[in-house]
Every structure is written in structure tokens, then in C-alpha cells.
Amino acid sequence: MTEFAEIWTYLSADPLLWLTLTLAAYGIGDALFHASGRRPYINPVLIAVALLAVLLRITGTSYGTYFEGAQFVHFILGPATVALAVPLHANLHHIRQTAIPLIGALIAGSLAAMISAVAIGAALGLDQATLLALIPKSATAPVALGVSEAIGGSPSLTAVFVITTGITGAIIATPLLNLLRIKDWRARGFAVGVTSHGIGTARAFQVNETAGAFSGVGMGLNALLTALIAPLIANLLFAG
Amino acid sequence: MIINLVILLGFQLLGEVTSRGLNLSLPGPVIGMAALFAVCVIWPRVATHIAPTTTVLLAHLSLLFVPAGVGVVGHLDTFGADGPALGLAIIGSTIAAISIGALTFVGLMRLTSGHDD
Structure with a gap:
């Protein structure tokens, strides 16, 4: 028993343990996602977060200690955000061919996502800190976290909002767009990418190749637009 | 590399x-x-x-936001109290954004290409 306590003292002070467990938890989530036949509501990130949260609780580990290990994974968000330029560039021909509908739908969809979330949240009595964290939720996670931090929201809350928005969009997109009788795969995919970023894009690729490509374009463009206008919206709504 | x-x-x-x-x-x-x-x-x-x-x-982009996501352990009381309001805000805004985005795209396609489908 003493031996285990000694080993635990070493491990709990070393970043290796929580770095390994972060990768392992995501691995489990990813395996379940594939085993489920890639159902959008079996989300690897939500599973990993839940597993790690329970582990932290059981072992009495603080988030600060956990993050000392997990920061190595967190750091890669920066270069990964920069890397989004490449798939956006690969779809440049789509952007050129349908520039006007793309720009119009981007602005309309992005504004609708931010303003309606804040409006509904405010009407239901959410506090300002939570509303700020809701604003960038339709942008892809690395961008949304950076934006949330920049406008004074909580990146952790935003991370969860981003994932739930992605899952919601992936689940409702097909029935909703059928209800609206929208048959154009470009319009369907693009709207899903603008609203539900990578999770929506993964779903769009399952449904239709063209929808997937346009969803990817929507995700990339909305990452840029959200970063540009979320600070303005935050200022406008919460000018103090 | x-x-x-x-x-x-x-x-x-x-x-x-x-x-x-x-x-x-x-x-x-x-x-x-x-x-x-x-x-x-x-x-x-x-x-x-x-x-x-x-x-x-x-x-594996989604792996990269696990560390930030785990930070939610510090906000569990927020989800307890505000869970239903947050759920409605997220579902409502997702429906609004997908509908408005797709309808705008289709509308502008018709305007710019000049024919109906």
C-alpha cells in the first residue's frame, strides 16, 4: 500500500499521467463512436470529458494539476487553427463559383447563430458571463475558445457549448432541411458547416460528398467571420 | 515535416x-x-x-479540445441551474442558423443564376 502511495505521489506530480489519460479517454470515445456506426450523438469529446471529469473527482485531482499534463495537447490547438487554411484553400474553386450565395449565407447564418443564442439565453435569464461564452459557439472549437477568451467569456463553458451545438446541428440538419424543402446540396452543406463546424461537416460528408465539401467551406469561413464580429456583437450587447 | x-x-x-x-x-x-x-x-x-x-x-482535431472541455468540472453548478435555458438557447439558435443560412443561400442562388430549380 505504501508503495502505491509513493508511486501515486510521483505520478500525480508528473505531467505524463494526465497526458496519457487524456489520449486514452479520447481513444475510448473514438472507439465507441466507430462502434456505434458513427452516430452523431456518440461524441468522442463528450465521452472523453465525462471520463476525465469522473477520474479527477475520484482521485481528488485539481483541474490545475490535470492541465499541467493536458497542456501539451491543448497547445496544438494553435497550429491546428492555422492549418485550417489548407482545406479552405483546397475548396477555393467552390468559393469562386458561388461567391455571392456563400457570402450572403455566411453573414446571415453566422449572425443568426450568435444573436438568437444570446436573445433566447437572455430571455431565459442567463447571466452575462454565460451569454458571452455562448456567442462564438458556432465557430470551430480552436477559434471559438480563442474568441471566448478575447471577449471575456469562459473557454471551458464555450468548449462544451461548441460541442453540443455541433451535435445538435448534426442530428437536426437532415429533418430540418427536408422540412424546409431545400434540395440544393451546396446550400444544405454550407448552412450546416457555418452553424455546426467540424461535427456538422463530418455528418454532411456521410450524407453527400458535395454537402461535405461546402460544409467544410462554411466552417472555415465562419471561423474567420466569428473571430471578426463576435467582439463587435459582445460590445454592442454588453456595452458597459 | x-x-x-x-x-x-x-x-x-x-x-x-x-x-x-x-x-x-x-x-x-x-x-x-x-x-x-x-x-x-x-x-x-x-x-x-x-x-x-x-x-x-x-x-484528430476534436482530441485537441478535450483539455479545455474538462475545465467544465469547474462549471458544473452552471449546468445544474441553467441547464434547460442553455439547452433551449443552443437548440433554438442551431435551428435558426441552419434555416436562415440555407434559405439565404438558395435565395441568392436563384437571384444570381436567374433560373429556378
Whole structure:
């Protein structure tokens, strides 16, 4: 028993343990996602977060200690955000061919996502800190976290909002767009990418190749637009 | 591989310096992405060169937000009290954004191409 306590003292002070467990938890989530036949509501990130949260609780580990290990994974968000330029560039021909509908739908969809979330949240009595964290939720996670931090929201809350928005969009997109009788795969995919970023894009690729490509374009463009206008919206709504 | 990592980190660094230097609320990596996109448009060879590295990085993009997501343990009381309001705000805004985005796209397609489908 003493031996285990000694080993635990070493491990709990070393970043290796929580770095390994972060990768392992995501691995489990990813395996379940594939085993489920890639159902959008079996989300690897939500599973990993839940597993790690329970582990932290059981072992009495603080988030600060956990993050000392997990920061190595967190750091890669920066270069990964920069890397989004490449798939956006690969779809440049789509952007050129349908520039006007793309720009119009981007602005309309992005504004609708931010303003309606804040409006509904405010009407239901959410506090300002939570509303700020809701604003960038339709942008892809690395961008949304950076934006949330920049406008004074909580990146952790935003991370969860981003994932739930992605899952919601992936689940409702097909029935909703059928209800609206929208048959154009470009319009369907693009709207899903603008609203539900990578999770929506993964779903769009399952449904239709063209929808997937346009969803990817929507995700990339909305990452840029959200970063540009979320600070303005935050200022406008919460000018103090 | 190494040169590709230098390119990605270099553009991030450029973005961070620009963001802090000019006091912008735009995150540094987003400025880096926009700058790299512009460079890829001007010199498509850059995109071809770094594509193998970016594909690997982006293949498991969702892994990268697990550490931030775990930070939610500090906000569990928020979800207890505000859970239903948050759920409605997220579902409502997702329905609004997908509908408005797709309808705008279809409307503008009709206007610009001049024929119905």
C-alpha cells in the first residue's frame, strides 16, 4: 500500500499521467463512436470529458494539476487553427463559383447563430458571463475558445457549448432541411458547416460528398467571420 | 515535416505578434490562418507542400479540445441551474442558423443564376 502511495505521489506530480489519460479517454470515445456506426450523438469529446471529469473527482485531482499534463495537447490547438487554411484553400474553386450565395449565407447564418443564442439565453435569464461564452459557439472549437477568451467569456463553458451545438446541428440538419424543402446540396452543406463546424461537416460528408465539401467551406469561413464580429456583437450587447 | 511545422508555428507566431502588437481582439492563430490562406492563394505550391502535415493535425482535431472541455468540472453548478435555458438557447439558435443560412443561400442562388430549380 505504501508503495502505491509513493508511486501515486510521483505520478500525480508528473505531467505524463494526465497526458496519457487524456489520449486514452479520447481513444475510448473514438472507439465507441466507430462502434456505434458513427452516430452523431456518440461524441468522442463528450465521452472523453465525462471520463476525465469522473477520474479527477475520484482521485481528488485539481483541474490545475490535470492541465499541467493536458497542456501539451491543448497547445496544438494553435497550429491546428492555422492549418485550417489548407482545406479552405483546397475548396477555393467552390468559393469562386458561388461567391455571392456563400457570402450572403455566411453573414446571415453566422449572425443568426450568435444573436438568437444570446436573445433566447437572455430571455431565459442567463447571466452575462454565460451569454458571452455562448456567442462564438458556432465557430470551430480552436477559434471559438480563442474568441471566448478575447471577449471575456469562459473557454471551458464555450468548449462544451461548441460541442453540443455541433451535435445538435448534426442530428437536426437532415429533418430540418427536408422540412424546409431545400434540395440544393451546396446550400444544405454550407448552412450546416457555418452553424455546426467540424461535427456538422463530418455528418454532411456521410450524407453527400458535395454537402461535405461546402460544409467544410462554411466552417472555415465562419471561423474567420466569428473571430471578426463576435467582439463587435459582445460590445454592442454588453456595452458597459 | 520539420519545415512544415516551422511554417505553421511561424504563421501562428506572426498572428500572435500582430494580435498583441495592434491590440486586436482577433485570436493570433486566426490571423495566422488568414495569412497562410492568402499565401496559399498566391503560391499554391505552399499548400501542396504542407498538406501532408495539416492532414495529420486536422484528422484528430476534436482530441485537441478535450483539455479545455474538462475545465467544465469547474462549471458544473452552471449546468445544474441553467441547464434547460442553455439547452433551449443552443437548440433554438442551431435551428435558426441552419434555416436562415440555407434559405439565404438558395435565395441568392436563384437571384444570381436567374433560373429556378
